[in-house]
Amino acid sequence: MHVPALVGFTLVSSRGLLAASIWFLAVLPASLAGLGLIARRILRLESVLPELLPALGLATYVFAGGILNLLRLAHPLAIWLLLVAGLIAFCRAVWLRRTQPASVEAGTFILGLLALGLVAFTAATQALPSSYNWNDDLQSYFAHPVRMLQTGTVYGSPLSSVGAVSLGGMAFVQCAALVCLPLSAINGSDAVLGLVLCLVPLVAYGARHPRVRPVVAVAIVALLAIDPFYVNVSALYLGSALMIAAVLLTNPAGDDALAARSPLAIGAVYAALVALKPTFLLFVALHAACVFAGSAFSGRNFRAALAWLASACAVAAILLAPWILVHLHHYLSMGTPSGSREMAHQAVSLAGTLPLANGFTGLGAYSLLVIAMAALVAAAIVLGPAPRRSFATLVGVSAALVGIAAYPLMLFVFPRVVGYADADPDAVRYYIPVAIGVFPIALCVASRRILEGDTRLSPRERLGLCLFLGVFALAGFSGSAAVRFRDAAKYHTLLPYPAAHDPILASAMQRALGADKQAQVQALQDKIPEGASLVAWIYTPYFLDYSRNRIYDAELAGISNRWAEIPKADYYLWEYRGSADLKTRVQRIIDNLPAMDGFRIAPLREFERRLSEAELSGRVVVRDGEYLLVGLGPGATSLTH
Numbered sequence: 309m310h311v312p313a314l315v316g317f318t319l320v321s322s323r324g325l326l327a328a329s330i331w332f333l334a335v336l337p338a339s340l341a342g343l344g345l346i347a348r349r350i351l352r353l354e355s356v357l358p359e360l361l362p363a364l365g366l367a368t369y370v371f372a373g374g375i376l377n378l379l380r381l382a383h384p385l386a387i388w389l390l391l392v393a394g395l396i397a398f399c400r401a402v403w404l405r406r407t408q409p410a411s412v413e414a415g416t417f418i419l420g421l422l423a424l425g426l427v428a429f430t431a432a433t434q435a436l437p438s439s440y441n442w443n444d445d446l447q448s449y450f451a452h453p454v455r456m457l458q459t460g461t462v463y464g465s466p467l468s469s470v471g472a473v474s475l476g477g478m479a480f481v482q483c484a485a486l487v488c489l490p491l492s493a494i495n496g497s498d499a500v501l502g503l504v505l506c507l508v509p510l511v512a513y514g515a516r517h518p519r520v521r522p523v524v525a526v527a528i529v530a531l532l533a534i535d536p537f538y539v540n541v542s543a544l545y546l547g548s549a550l551m552i553a554a555v556l557l558t559n560p561a562g563d564d565a566l567a568a569r570s571p572l573a574i575g576a577v578y579a580a581l582v583a584l585k586p587t588f589l590l591f592v593a594l595h596a597a598c599v600f601a602g603s604a605f606s607g608r609n610f611r612a613a614l615a616w617l618a619s620a621c622a623v624a625a626i627l628l629a630p631w632i633l634v635h636l637h638h639y640l641s642m643g644t645p646s647g648s649r650e651m652a653h654q655a656v657s658l659a660g661t662l663p664l665a666n667g668f669t670g671l672g673a674y675s676l677l678v679i680a681m682a683a684l685v686a687a688a689i690v691l692g693p694a695p696r697r698s699f700a701t702l703v704g705v706s707a708a709l710v711g712i713a714a715y716p717l718m719l720f721v722f723p724r725v726v727g728y729a730d731a732d733p734d735a736v737r738y739y740i741p742v743a744i745g746v747f748p749i750a751l752c753v754a755s756r757r758i759l760e761g762d763t764r765l766s767p768r769e770r771l772g773l774c775l776f777l778g779v780f781a782l783a784g785f786s787g788s789a790a791v792r793f794r795d796a797a798k799y800h801t802l803l804p805y806p807a808a809h810d811p812i813l814a815s816a817m818q819r820a821l822g823a824d825k826q827a828q829v830q831a832l833q834d835k836i837p838e839g840a841s842l843v844a845w846i847y848t849p850y851f852l853d854y855s856r857n858r859i860y861d862a863e864l865a866g867i868s869n870r871w872a873e874i875p876k877a878d879y880y881l882w883e884y885r886g887s888a889d890l891k892t893r894v895q896r897i898i899d900n901l902p903a904m905d906g907f908r909i910a911p912l913r914e915f916e917r918r919l920s921e922a923e924l925s926g927r928v929v930v931r932d933g934e935y936l937l938v939g940l941g942p943g944a945t946s947l948t949h
Contacts, residue, residue, distance in 0.1 A: 575623025
């Protein structure tokens with residue numbers, strides 16, 4: 309690549325599963341914990357528990373990524389400096405505690421073994437998966453961290469989806485993998501690292517509260533039992549980990565006032581969530597509202613709670629601002645929608661058992677989960693310690709309230725707000741990170757309140773009730789979980805599509821991420837003078853050298869963005885494999901668009917028209933049945949095949 313290999317950036321390497329597992333299971337968690345230590349020390353956040361340091365470190369890392377992207381300094385060297393600083397802080401903390409005896413109770417040890425088993429299985433099957441999503445991943449998400457590492461910023465192409473589907477926070481986390489591992493290991497950034505960050509606070513909760521350890525075991529299993537609808541490398545478990553941290557940061561040990569707690573940590577977590585994925589804003593809004601309401605209804609200091617809420621939101625806005633500023637030019641250049649969006653009228657069966665399009669499970673399983681959370685809220689209030697309206701009780705169940713409220717909002721309100729349907733059962737995929745992040749910790753916190761209560765029920769009966777509610781919530785996922793575990797073990801993929809299990813796809817994916825394809829794309833780019841501009845619409849844009857040329861990579865979602873514009877470039881490159889020409893390829897895409905995506909048709913046709921004009925007016929540099937490279941500048945020479 310054009311970026312020097314000395315700084316540790318390569319897309320294709322021989323590093324395998326062992327290296328990826330060590331990186332995701334040990335090095336990155338330790339580095340993030342160290343960054344969390346640094347943030348806690350600088351901001352004087354003594355109330356942040358040790359098990360929340362990795363999540364706080366993740367929030368710190370994402371904030372630093374916004375600054376680096378804004379300054380166009382998000383190169384491999386800067387990322388290495390961040391990671392090494394975290395490792396040094398972590399190793400120093402471990403060294404200072406070396407003389408303190410470390411004793412682990414049997415119950416905690418068992419929880420640790422359970423968590424270790426689940427994460428080891430995930431690393432073995434998902435750190436280097438056999439298949440990726442050919443559209444979302446290869447043509448979109450993979451290019452975002454590559455551009456960032458090569459140019460210092462994720463900003464660059466008005467035809468890219470970045471700035472809409474993500475502000476760039478997820479790509480910056482993926483950069484922490486790519487500075488050491490090949491592109492084929494990018495999935496581990498979320499599937500493995502994110503799972504580790506979810507498990508750490510749950511195991512620690514069981515260690516701190518022995519009475520709820522059986523419930524914590526159910527919560528740990530829930531992380532993988534809930535169908536994740538894992539279809540691309542977007543944020544899922546990383547978002548869930550930050551949600552768990554948000555719950556614990558605002559869940560008091562007693563009846564202490566929320567306003568006495570620093571809003572800095574929770575504000576940092578909120579900002580990181582939105583930077584990873586804008587749809588996580590729903591959790592942020594609901595969680596902040598529920599925590600504030602819990603404080604207000606308990607009769608405690610209303611004004612102090614309001615001040616805490618305002619401070620937390622202000623901190624979140626400030627820490628998110630660098631990522632917003634990265635894309636500000638795009639946001640300021642947004643035009644009016646170029647096409648009409650037809651509202652789809654879809655039936656939503658909350659008790660449905662048939663698998664939805666992007667997963668192994670129907671809505672009925674998630675409805676059971678929500679019912680169980682509602683029962684947890686009721687049990688925690690009725691059976692928990694008096695007073696029933698205490699701050700600790702109401703804030704303690706706020707996580708479950710978030711999970712309950714987010715479910716109908718995502719299915720029935722979100723599609724209307726976006727403007728594509730009056731309801732959408734497939735929108736549950738946006739709810740799943742909330743379910744994975746909220747239910748396990750809500751189960752633990754509510755169960756603790758129930759076990760601390762003074763009722764006629766014996767402790768064993770109360771524990772049995774909590775275990776029943778936990779198992780009941782997961783009952784709808786039992787069948788699909790078995791299928792997913794089987795597929796992961798056999799095929800090394802969680803993609804829910806039958807084609808993902810086809811050896812032909814695995815072979816094609818291996819080639820798409822291999823050295824031969826990289827050499828092919830680089831050979832095409834070598835025909836373009838260094839410094840020339842290029843519009844590229846190809847299946848493997850991540851193999852382009854973004855630091856050598858000014859590249860406007862195009863993708864379906866980006867072409868139809870409201871700020872999308874087709875820039876005048878020196879060269880145009882597109883891949884039409886499988887179609888006779890570009891027009892045929894575009895028409896095939898249009899023919900397969902659902903009615904709700906009709907607004908994409910006009911931008912696609914305009915894109916095809918502009919590139920076809922370039923083909924007629926420019927010099928054909930390469931035409932080989934797979935790629936077409938056309939030059940409009942004076943340096944373009946003809947080379948056809």
